[in-house]
Amino acid sequence: MxxxxxxxxxxxxxxxxxxxxxxxxxxxxxxxxxxxxxxxxxxxxxxxxxxxxxxxxxxxxxxxxxxxxxxxxxxxxxxxxxxxxxxxxxxxxxxxxxxxxxxxxxxxxxxxxxxxxxxxxxxxxxxxxxxxxxxxxxxxxxxxxxxxxxxxxxxxxxxxxxxxxxxxxxxxxxxxxxxxxxxxxxxxxxxxxAPPLETDPIGHLALAYSHPQWIVRAFAEALGGDLGETTRLLIENNERPAVHLCARPGLADPVTLADEVGGAPGAFSPYAVYSGGGALGDLPALTEGRTHVQDEGSQLVAQALAVAALDGPDGRWLDLCAGPGGKSGLLGAIAAQRGARLTAVEVSEHRARLVRQATHNLPVTVLHTDGRAVGSTPKLAEGHFDRVLVDAPCTGLGSLRRRPESRWRRQPSDLPALTRLQRELLAAALRAARSGGLVAYVTCSPHVVETHVTVTEAARRCGVPVDFVDARPLLPEGMPGLGDGPTVQLWPHRHGTDAMFLAVLRRS
Structure with missing residues (x-):
């Protein structure tokens, strides 16, 4: 995203x-x-x-x-x-x-x-x-x-x-x-x-740091009730984030790109570049498709799927919710280096067009269809794919620093429909994976209902046997604050990224 x-x-x-x-x-x-x-x-x-x-x-x-x-x-x-x-x-x-x-x-x-x-x-x-x-x-x-x-x-x-x-x-x-x-x-x-911090900590933090109370409560729960860390997250959400670029592997060098934009290579992703500011619209690397704007956390979760160990064939990849194309662009570039091919699925016609633009000249086939349609067409056959990404639609609570208006538009009532869709998409992804194949479930939200609850429920109900893969070793060595596993939650205040969640499952 x-x-x-x-x-x-x-x-x-x-x-x-x-x-x-x-x-x-x-x-x-x-x-x-x-x-x-x-x-x-x-x-x-x-x-x-x-x-x-x-x-x-x-x-x-x-x-x-x-x-x-x-x-x-x-x-x-x-x-x-x-x-x-x-x-x-x-x-x-x-x-x-x-x-x-x-x-x-x-x-x-x-x-x-x-x-x-x-x-x-x-x-x-x-x-x-x-x-x-x-x-x-x-x-x-x-x-x-x-x-x-x-x-x-x-x-x-x-x-x-x-x-x-x-x-x-x-x-x-x-x-x-x-x-x-x-x-x-x-x-x-x-x-x-603001109400007193001692008697109403959620209400106090909500007014002090300009977030709706339900979002503050969700952040605190995801952070294990640590109000100090919740405060640091709220502060970070109110800071202007740096612009992150993705230097597409095989097409752009991060150090050279950093020089072009007056920025610096990213801290964690091998493809990330932090822009030095200024307008990027005329940047040749953007217009030529050698780079695209993408949060470093988004790069990391896509790369995690690509580097996970896999037994057997490894040439058929699937991005089940591809629009607008950032992760498809990165996975497509990696696939090109490894002789693989990516199928990118997007239900929205407009966003499907954006995916086609983002993956031009890459080994990517774009399907304008619903990702839940696995098994209904030969192009989305069950048990066919080696690696599957589900970047599921979500509340977007992990990118509030980039989308300031979203915190005032989202409501708790949005969750039931979204989590139902997330479970259905993840179940479809697990059906699409071959035996031994990998599925990465990703959301740009740390809300536990959209992360741990969705993954647990989908794995239990999908009808195929699955095992969790520890996602922590799939991220760069030395990256701090990754928790106890097997899933990973990235944070703006810990990692300088959007609050991306990652779970990796293997169809066993």
């Missing part, structure tokens, strides 16, 4: 920084009402408030771009990594201004829960009752005040200008709320609003 990437993190004139992570209350779905601040002044609802763009004459371009991106995410369920680049192109932002807009966008989305809790207190009413355009502008303003080095007067005045352009009747309200926010720094606001 290849995640979105933030832009370069550089200081803008006047200075800004990524601030202390903070988290908080979920957003209500209540119908917006006319905002009124605690001083009794009402913000008038603007005509055409839904989707109104800021007036370029009164708002500087970086803040305008950030507002448009945040509004699209909150209004249209857009993804920041998809909408922000086009917005930056449309308004002509590059360099430091583009970096500032990126920092405002991703920072605001990461800290949204805590910002909303603070704005609720400062305004004297729930943020859900503030007109959406004004609410998004206030979120950007509060983020600048609490988590950047932008001077308070500049953050307030620029946000009021932004509100004037998207909700003209609410400028007095916005000014009053932001003045209230300036009365405390981020730590003081958390101390005021």
């Amino acid at each position: 290849t995640g979105p990437v933030d832009g370069p993190h550089v200081d803008r004139p006047g200075g800004f920084r990524a601030g202390r992570p903070a988290a908080g209350r979920g957003r209500s779905g209540a119908r917006p009402e006319r905002p009124t601040d605690r001083r009794g002044r009402g913000g008038q609802r603007s005509a055409g408030a839904r989707g109104r763009s800021p007036d370029r004459r009164s708002v500087d371009l970086p803040r305008q771009a950030a507002y448009q991106a945040v509004a699209a995410v909150n209004r249209d369920d857009a993804y920041a990594n998809l909408v922000l680049p086009s917005i930056l192109r449309d308004v002509g932002l590059v360099g430091r201004d583009a970096a500032f807009a990126t920092e405002l966008t991703y920072g605001t989305l990461r800290h949204l829960g805590t910002l909303d809790a603070i704005l609720t207190d400062a305004a004297g009413r729930e943020v859900a009752r503030i007109d959406p355009p004004v609410r998004d502008a206030l979120r950007l303003g509060a983020y600048q005040l609490l988590h950047t080095r932008v001077p308070a007067h500049a953050a307030v005045s620029s946000t009021v200008d932004l509100v004037r352009s998207v909700g003209p009747g609410a400028t007095g309200f916005a000014n009053a709320v932001l003045r209230e926010v300036t009365g405390r720094d981020a730590e003081a606001w958390v101390a005021r609003l």
Whole structure:
């Protein structure tokens, strides 16, 4: 699963920084009402408030771009990594201004829960009752005040200008709320609003580090109840992650690629390169198919399947959930070196096209079909494949640092349907493997229901005999914090990767 990437993190004139992570209350779905601040002044609802763009004459371009991106995410369920680049192109932002807009966008989305809790207190009413355009502008303003080095007067005045352009009747309200926010720094606001750590540790961490409580609880459970380590994970989720590239074996050299991007070779994956920042769209190695953007953890779990010891034939590989093609691209390159061939299965037509693009000129056959269809077609015959990868659809809780909006969209109610699908896909993968063949089950989520519970249940119910293979020796020697096995859970705060889970099974 290849995640979105933030832009370069550089200081803008006047200075800004990524601030202390903070988290908080979920957003209500209540119908917006006319905002009124605690001083009794009402913000008038603007005509055409839904989707109104800021007036370029009164708002500087970086803040305008950030507002448009945040509004699209909150209004249209857009993804920041998809909408922000086009917005930056449309308004002509590059360099430091583009970096500032990126920092405002991703920072605001990461800290949204805590910002909303603070704005609720400062305004004297729930943020859900503030007109959406004004609410998004206030979120950007509060983020600048609490988590950047932008001077308070500049953050307030620029946000009021932004509100004037998207909700003209609410400028007095916005000014009053932001003045209230300036009365405390981020730590003081958390101390005021968060429940005590001693009596409600999950609630405290949720508000302090801007994650929904159910996600904090899931992380804590996966980490064995260690609240200190849970805190470190939450902090890491609120930091801007480095962009990871995969130097495809046989096609690109990691050291040479690192020089091209001004970065460095990865710490663990032999194919990983950490980008030095800046735009990668015109990188020749990307356009020529010699590399692709892929988190190092994603590379490691794919490589683990390729290096696991296997008796008998080893030429037929299967990627059962291949879109958008990152793992297929890496496995296809490895297969090319070893005389093997990969079949990549993807149920979505659009994502199947992405897999074809990602595996062009590699020994990969792409099938647009449901991975659960094993046994229904000769191309997906039972007992046919030597190595099978199941990169199962999941909540994506392991990549929240790259997808800041996901933490506010996912709900516990998503789990039953996802875990049922995961079990079905893993059972299909086990049927597809030949006797003695290997299956790697991977999720970008550490939630125990999506990891240990799914694997255990699928192995028990699949109808074929299976054994667990210890996955730890399949990862680079000396890699720390891999646990007791046989499965492996990677973590952002331990390994600098997304929180990828890996289980390897052998059909016996």
